Amino acid sequence: MTDFPAGTRSAFARAVSAEVRALLGAYRLSLRDFASAAGFSSHNYLAIxxxxxxxxxxxxxxxxxxxxxxxxxxxxxxxxxxxxERLWAEADLERSRGGLSAVDDNLGAAASTESAIEGSGEEGSI
Incomplete structure (x- = not known):
């Protein structure tokens, strides 16, 4: 697994960037075109x-x-x-290394609540 800089320690932060990458691929947008059209300060800012x-x-x-x-x-x-799946795998890896961010803890709590709601037959979402 890649060792990520401290600024992206949470698995959820990496999931956000993964989703943006997936959208760029799905819409066949270049980084430069998307950065310009969406209003980012530069394509380098987005690339980082x-x-x-x-x-x-x-x-x-x-x-x-x-x-x-x-x-x-x-x-x-x-x-x-x-x-x-990646969120949970990375959170498990972080737990095994002795570190887990508050964001990952919150994701675990949200998933537990979501599972409880699904199991009870109640309608709604988290």
Whole structure:
């Protein structure tokens, strides 16, 4: 596994960048074209985030959502659902190394709650 810089320690931050990379591929957008059209300051700024050298900010996520016409909650749901297996694998690896970020702890709690809701037959989402 790649050793990520401290700025992208959480598996969820990496899931966000993975989802953006997946969207760029699905829509066949070049990094340069997307960065310009979505309003990023430069394609290099975006490339740093897509390489997981730094995490996306909320403002960055807002630009991505506006470009693809997603609601922020829909985009974050996609990040979570499309990369869940990787999230859990990385969280397990971090646990085995003795470190786990608060974001990963929150993801585990959300998944437990979601499983409980699904198991009870209640309608709704987290």
């Amino acid at each position: 985030r897509l390489r997981d050298e730094k995490p996306f900010t909320l403002d960055d996520i807002d630009l991505v959502c506006a470009y693809f016409e997603f609601d922020a909650s829909e985009f974050l749901r996609r990040c979570y659902e499309n990369h869940i």
